[in-house]
Amino acid sequence: MVNYIWLGMIVSGIVVAAAHGQVEAVTRAVLEGADKAVKTSLNLVAILTFWLGMMRLAEASGLVSALAYLVRPVTRFLFPEVPPDHPAMGAIIMNLSANILGLGNAATPMGLVAMQELQKLNRGDPKTATASMCTFLALNTSCLTLIPTTIIGIRTIYGSADPTAIVGTTIFATACGMTMAVIVDRLLRHFYGRGVT
Template sequence: MINIIWFLILVSSIIFGLITGSGEVISKSIVDSTASTVKLMINLVGMMCLWCGVMRIAQESGLTEKLGKILRPVLEKLFTKAGKDKKAMGAIIMNLTANMMGLSNAATPFGIKAMEEMQRLNTKKDTASNDMALFLVLNAACIQFVPTSVISIRAACNSQNPGAIIIPAILTTGTSALVGIIICKILQKHF
């Protein structure tokens, strides 16, 4: 449905531009935006390589494991069934710590593994368990200590201080994760 909406917006804009005699402006805008997009992508690839390297060092140095040890007692209380299962809890911790450190590429396989392990524990195979719903919320609203993607985009767009986003990102992602947990726990009692 969203594809249809975007298509209609694009076509109606082009038709309106042609009717009002702005065809030349439309053509120039299309060429300029595609050129700037390619330039941004090239800059972004370099920045992402740098951050992936930094995050790999954090992973290899054991920083993500130390963060996982801190999180384990809290997560075991939050996840009722998965908190008692070593395999499920291990995958959950690895996913969340990788996301917190900005390693979203590395977090994805752990997220899939965590869902598989929680599905193994699920008694209703056709319905997501409370733990699965909570994990999905935490995965989507994960606290970002190092928001590498946003920092990279800001640096590629010549921001004066690309790292200025770190504290606001920690506050907003922390708030959204906390609100998500609270809502999940409230809904778990009623459904």
């Protein structure tokens, strides 16, 4: 899937650029894209290092397992293959909580810890995503944000009479997206079948 999308974007991009007589735009776009990717990764170093340290402390303090215990009925339904006491569960919960609170900076490191833990449970091919990983990412990409801080800030800058008016509509739209994510994930999980972990 990702192979076709990747190839599709590149091929259609070059064809369209050639048709417009501006192939050189492609060359520039390649360099800019690669540059942005490396800078993004390196910018992550600081925040990743810090939050991975905090995550380890949160695990050691018992905070993560307390949280995991609280939401156990939900996670048992969503992640039937992950043992309830496994560190993956704690990291998944920390990531989703950070997402809900709108703490994007903290959410990414916690999500990466969750992926590492889920990979430890992967008993199939280490290059193929497991069902739990797909469920986790479906939830993560559609995850409810209670306070969309960035866009509220932009609305304030441009003189909105009620910058938070969109909080309700945003929660409604996200809830619909999340419900769809869970349903589609459940269906595809059975449809694909293999790679059971």
